[in-house]
Amino acid sequence: MKKAAVILSGSGVYDGAEIQESVITLLALDRAGVNVEIFAPNIDQYHVINHINGKEMNEKRNVLVEAARIARGEIKDIKDVDVKNFDMIVFPGGFGVAKNFCDLALKGKDCVVEPVIEEFVIQALSEKIPLGFICIAPALLAKIASKIGLKLEVTIGSDVETAQIIESFGSTHIQCPVNDIAIDKKNKIITVPAYMEGEGIAEVAEGIEKLIFKLMDF
Amino acid sequence: MKKAAVILSGSGVYDGAEIQESVITLLALDRAGVNVEIFAPNIDQYHVINHINGKEMNEKRNVLVEAARIARGEIKDIKDVDVKNFDMIVFPGGFGVAKNFCDLALKGKDCVVEPVIEEFVIQALSEKIPLGFICIAPALLAKIASKIGLKLEVTIGSDVETAQIIESFGSTHIQCPVNDIAIDKKNKIITVPAYMEGEGIAEVAEGIEKLIFKLMDF
Numbered sequence: 001m002k003k004a005a006v007i008l009s010g011s012g013v014y015d016g017a018e019i020q021e022s023v024i025t026l027l028a029l030d031r032a033g034v035n036v037e038i039f040a041p042n043i044d045q046y047h048v049i050n051h052i053n054g055k056e057m058n059e060k061r062n063v064l065v066e067a068a069r070i071a072r073g074e075i076k077d078i079k080d081v082d083v084k085n086f087d088m089i090v091f092p093g094g095f096g097v098a099k100n101f102c103d104l105a106l107k108g109k110d111c112v113v114e115p116v117i118e119e120f121v122i123q124a125l126s127e128k129i130p131l132g133f134i135c136i137a138p139a140l141l142a143k144i145a146s147k148i149g150l151k152l153e154v155t156i157g158s159d160v161e162t163a164q165i166i167e168s169f170g171s172t173h174i175q176c177p178v179n180d181i182a183i184d185k186k187n188k189i190i191t192v193p194a195y196m197e198g199e200g201i202a203e204v205a206e207g208i209e210k211l212i213f214k215l216m217d218f
Numbered sequence: 219m220k221k222a223a224v225i226l227s228g229s230g231v232y233d234g235a236e237i238q239e240s241v242i243t244l245l246a247l248d249r250a251g252v253n254v255e256i257f258a259p260n261i262d263q264y265h266v267i268n269h270i271n272g273k274e275m276n277e278k279r280n281v282l283v284e285a286a287r288i289a290r291g292e293i294k295d296i297k298d299v300d301v302k303n304f305d306m307i308v309f310p311g312g313f314g315v316a317k318n319f320c321d322l323a324l325k326g327k328d329c330v331v332e333p334v335i336e337e338f339v340i341q342a343l344s345e346k347i348p349l350g351f352i353c354i355a356p357a358l359l360a361k362i363a364s365k366i367g368l369k370l371e372v373t374i375g376s377d378v379e380t381a382q383i384i385e386s387f388g389s390t391h392i393q394c395p396v397n398d399i400a401i402d403k404k405n406k407i408i409t410v411p412a413y414m415e416g417e418g419i420a421e422v423a424e425g426i427e428k429l430i431f432k433l434m435d436f
Contacts, residue, residue: 011229011230011237011287012229012287013287013290013291014291016287018290019229019237019241019287019288019290020241020244020245020288020290023237023238023241023242023419024241024245026238026419027238027242027419027420027423030418030419030420031420031423050283050286051283051286051287051289051290051291052282052283052286052291052293054291059277064270065268065269065270068268068269068270069229069230069231069234069237069269070237070238071269072231072236072237072238072269072413073231073232073269073270073272075270195290200248201241201244201245201248202245202248202249205245205249
């Protein structure tokens, strides 16, 4: 039985993990017969957003505690993970990736990555664990890869500004529709635009399911 | 194009809507070509639970604001809904149904239902709108039905205590495995045990997909 690690950045598209992408990922993995463990970093969210009006709320929330909502409590701190235990690792998207895992949403190409995430992803890249990065997460991946001089081929769909940021990290951006994936065979990396490009949950699921299916092949 | 209303009780199994059941519902509806609108009541949650350790947190959260996380902001207050606009209505489960929509989790058969939810469901029952109730939500439905002398046939799986509560409301409980549904043809009601019975997301999805598929038939 193959084993996957799914890494969540909170719970909610505007300040955490994109919930629909996260659940679709968990469902596709379970249906593929993959044993799944879910992880998140034990850090504060950058902020808390009211998802109705988009305004910042005067609250503090913890990424690991909020991500546990998606995981039904079955979640662990990412700091203790050995990447070698897994056959694949998947990062769903959401602004949590660009606000909690790094500050890409605020600083663009000058972003800084949260150390526990940077260390985890560098280990995964070094060990050549097959990686699936969804939505905005491929931009984080390209940033971390640049730290070890690795140039990847990834997609975030067709958003020009984000594509330019990815290219500034030395990676190549591939245009891709919501229901398809970009494959970096050499580095065993699959990326998919999901809600960077998608309008509805069914087309987002089509792309993510392709990503999981292809990850099983590596 | 058929239209569905999905009613959420927050965001997180222990104090709100069960996230995985909610997303699976939205995905199955979109795949079936159904136009979906999402609603929640604008009320405070009964409490906030840390989903890692199960303990109550010293916080206040609003059901509508938290449910908006699952809905990516596309959600409206249930108080303004006309049930006649919809071909079907679906209630995912989670403790939010038994803590925010009523106090079943605390008071059992002596529970009281939140007025805005009671009024909405009584209208739906009176208009004979096809209804899908998931997980613990069928117990809420049986309670509300008892107010208008309606006896239903529903399932929450095989939990004896909850089944007895449902029978105390005058409805009949039908034993049902996680991957199947109970059909009350006369009242156009489909119920499914989901995480009341399920261990994994794939088997939970199998049942919910059957529920949506069957709702399309009415």
